[in-house]
Amino acid sequence: MVRLFSRLKAIDFFKKIPSDLTEATLTGAWLSIVAAVLMILLFVAELSAFLSTTTSSQLVVDRSPQNELLKLNFNISFPALSCEFATVDVSDSLGTKRMNLTKTVRKVPITLDMERQHQGAAVEDTAHKVGPKYDAEGHFDEEPDIDITVPLSHENFEATLARYPIAVINFYAPWCHWCQRLEPTWEAATKEVHDKYPEWDGRVRFAKVDCTAEVDLCRQHFIQGFPSIRVFRKGHDDIYIGGMHEHEAYMGDRTKDALVAFADSLVPSAGQPHRKLAGLSAAPKTPGCNLAGFVMVKKVPGTVHFVARSEGHSFDHTWMNMTHMIHSFHVGTRPSPRKYQQLKRLHPAGLTADWADKLHDQLFVSEHTQSTHEHYLQVVLTTIEPRHSRHTGNYDAYEYTAHSHSYQSDSIPSARFTYDLSPIQILVHETSKPWYQFLTTSCAIIGGVFTVAGILDALLYQSFKVVKKLNLGKQG
Incomplete structure (x- = not known):
């Protein structure tokens, strides 16, 4: 066993030199201090890099x-885009087209200064609605001669509205295809309503406004699409319910029967500006709209x-x-x-x-x-x-x-x-760095600094010896 241990000493990588054969120098001491500080700094830097990502x-x-x-x-x-008609459409290169998205879009009326309305709630769009029905073309061949169907102007608009508890106004444009479809039906419905509720009754009246002739009047009431049918009560197009003003717009079918039935449904609320009629949509009370959603x-x-x-x-x-x-x-x-x-x-x-x-x-x-x-x-x-x-x-x-x-x-x-x-x-x-890379680098730092410091120490030691011999030779 003793012989085995003696043989193991032969493979010792770190053979020792007796202390009496070594020599300590001041230069070596300074190099050792510098090498130790450098090792510590490099080790700390490497540890920081290892811990970071x-x-x-x-x-x-x-x-x-x-x-x-x-x-x-x-x-x-x-x-300047009313919430009444503002829509969001999506299309893509695959041919997909989705019109008037409503489920994830919220509309809020705003002013021209883009301030939100203090009164009233946001407009929640409902599912896509089918367009209104019309009477067949040519159904009313003879247009009735009714004075009340003469378009109102800015001169008599306010006076006409103030005269009747309820006025239903058709804002139209002569060039509009849908207005042309509605015109004979509107005239016939106007005649029947006015015959049914004559002047002495006077609870409801139909009238119309040509928006090409009365541009300012139509814009004053935020008309952007034609025809737009609005309900005015006591000269106002809004009702006051629960501390909020609500404007009313008719968006139903545009047949004679539907319009006459609509007038009949309005009559009971004549003189009751606080009564909201079911089935009427909210008309815009500001010119603009904020659209938010996804x-x-x-x-x-x-x-x-x-x-x-x-x-x-x-x-x-x-x-x-x-x-x-x-x-x-x-x-x-x-x-x-x-x-x-x-x-x-x-x-x-x-x-x-x-x-x-x-x-x-x-x-x-x-x-x-x-x-x-x-x-x-x-x-x-x-x-x-x-x-x-x-x-x-x-x-x-x-x-x-x-x-x-x-x-x-x-x-x-x-x-x-x-x-x-x-x-x-x-x-x-x-x-992050693997742990074995950190160990490898740490050993490289210690070994590298130690080796470089040893080389520098050897060079300096030999240089000093040569200089010392030269000096002794000159003295001899």
Whole structure:
């Protein structure tokens, strides 16, 4: 056993030199101190790097699940587009078209200064409605000769309304196709209503206003689509219920029977301006509308279209002003505070103030009539994969570039948001150094510094010896 241990000494890598054969120098002491300090500093730096994480970025073809939908969020104010006709449409390059989306869109009336109404609630769109029915063309061949059907003007409008407890006014334009369809029916219904409720009764009256001749009068009552049928009570087109003013508009069928039945239903509420008639829609009491909500779209090029639309109404393009303020327009889901900090830390180029919403609080003014505004968005997906993804989860961050312009169009003015998604996805991985790499580097630091310090010490020692010999030789 003793012999075995003696043989093991032969493979000792660290053979010892007797202490009486070594020589300590002041230079070596200073080098040892410097080497020790340098080892400590490099070790601390390496430990800090080991404890911290690094990121690596890759460009890959978009790995999103097939048929995954994308969420487009918006909050936009149109100071000159009435909530009565403001709609949101979506179309894409696959041929999908969805008109007048309502389930996820909320409308709030606003003033020209884009201030929300203090009175009244937001307009909640209902499901898509079928357009109003009309009497067959040519059903009324003879137009009745009734003085009351002579269009009202700004000179006698207020006096006529003040004269009757209830007045039903048809705001029309002679060029409008739907107005032309309604005209004979309106005349016939007017005659029957006035025969049924003569002047001595006077509880309800029908009248009409030509909006091409009385432009200011129609705009004063926020008429944007033709024909628009409004109900006026005691000279006012609103009723006061529960501390709120509510305007009334008739959106039902436009047949003679339907109009006469509507007049009959109004008569019991004559002289009762606080009584709301079931079936009447809320008419606009401000010229503008704020649209907020979201739409789900396929991940292919498409367009979100804000425009005035209604079945059974026509629009004068020169009256449409699509000036709008984009309060926000962002893609995908907003990150939680925790994920935002994660994204801010791991994003390859960091986050700017407008990283997710390049159109935030931007105003686009229609300087000419029939101006359409086009916003072209190029969307890029960045997926953040944290080191501890089991606890925090991955996060998809959508960013986009925006280019906007306006142009005059022959079609009805609108605001269009055309989006195009990049097929390239940016993957950002959070990684940390393995423990064996930390040990390897630590050993390299200690060994490397020790070796370099030994070489320097040897060079300095030999240099001093040579200089000393030279000096002794000169003295001898």
